[in-house]
Amino acid sequence: MAARTLREFLADPKGDGKPAPRELQVLIEAVSDSCRTISYLVSRGALADVLGSAGTGNVQGEEQKQLDVLANDEMMAMAKASGVVAAAASEEEEEARTITPGAPYLLMFDPLDGSSNIDVNVSIGTIFSILPAIAGEGAEPFLQPGRNQAAAGYCVYGPQTTLVITLGSGVAAFTMDPPTGQFVQTGSNIRIPEKTKEFAINMSNMRHWADPVRHYIDDCLLGELGPRGKNYNMRWIASMVADVHRVLSRGGVFMYPWDKREPNKPGKLRLMYEANPMSLLVEQAGGKSFDGREHILDILPTGLHQRVSVMLGSKEEVEVLERKHVGAA
Known part of the structure; x- marks a missing residue:
């Protein structure tokens, strides 16, 4: 059986012939598009003059790297373009942004986790969480327990660019194929060993x-x-x-x-x-x-x-x- 692309997976994530909700498919594919863009920026590094400090701090009081800012801008632009995000919140920004009122989902993300490792070429990544949009103002709709998440995942930028996601029924992994830019499934029903050393x-x-x-x-x-x-x-x-x-x-x-x-x-x-x-x-x-x-x-x-x-x-x-x-x- 040929390996599935991310889009093919979302059309039947549980293997029961039932697709993920259409708007959720749109959002996860949009996130993967942003991860592809961020992966490219990370891989270019000094060649694109995107390493080093941005000369600014985030809401956490931490120094921002140039790639922190670029990744954050990319994720926010993606949220707006998707049309399915009511509001988005970033670790880099103090307040949530209203995006498309009435849309079905809320998006939260750390645009570039591990950014202290950027300049020394160690694996970093993007983490995201998708919640159902509920009524409320400002931060209020986001204040839901983690069990309410409709989906979550991360993309790690290392020797390979790998996207790992869950829609609440198991965990799947996708590796980006550089020549095509497609995320191709390379892991399904991932299980963590109960015992470890x-x-x-x-x-x-x-x-x-x-x-x-x-x-x-x-x-x-x-x-x-x-x-x-x-x-x-x-x-x-x-x-x-x-x-x-x-x-x-x-x-x-x-x-x-x-x-x-x-x-x-x-x-x-x-x-x-x-x-x-x-x-x-x-x-x-x-x-x-x-x-x-x-x-x-x-x-x-x-x-x-x-x-x-x-x-x-x-x-x-x-x-x-x-x-x-x-x-x-």
């Missing part, structure tokens, strides 16, 4: 973590002589999209937990732009996600740029983290 966390922050996370890592570092009875490897790319892509590809657990340097913030990553879409993908692939208190997809957001602690990946490891947090409560 790999974790991803920034170990330089270990002294700042809460006890449950530190105790979990201590147990992992003891290897086969410790309570876990197996030797672990650590991986850390400092690009969530790349780290989670590895977890989806071969298992593991990704952690960006609360730490005591900013005790009044529940975490660093953004619930709406990063944690929710990645959690939906991970759970649809048989994994779990947790913020130290509850499942991430059950959190009721209170703001567009709400931060959250993130632990997600292989089911067995996340359940160990859950038990350690419950025991410390």
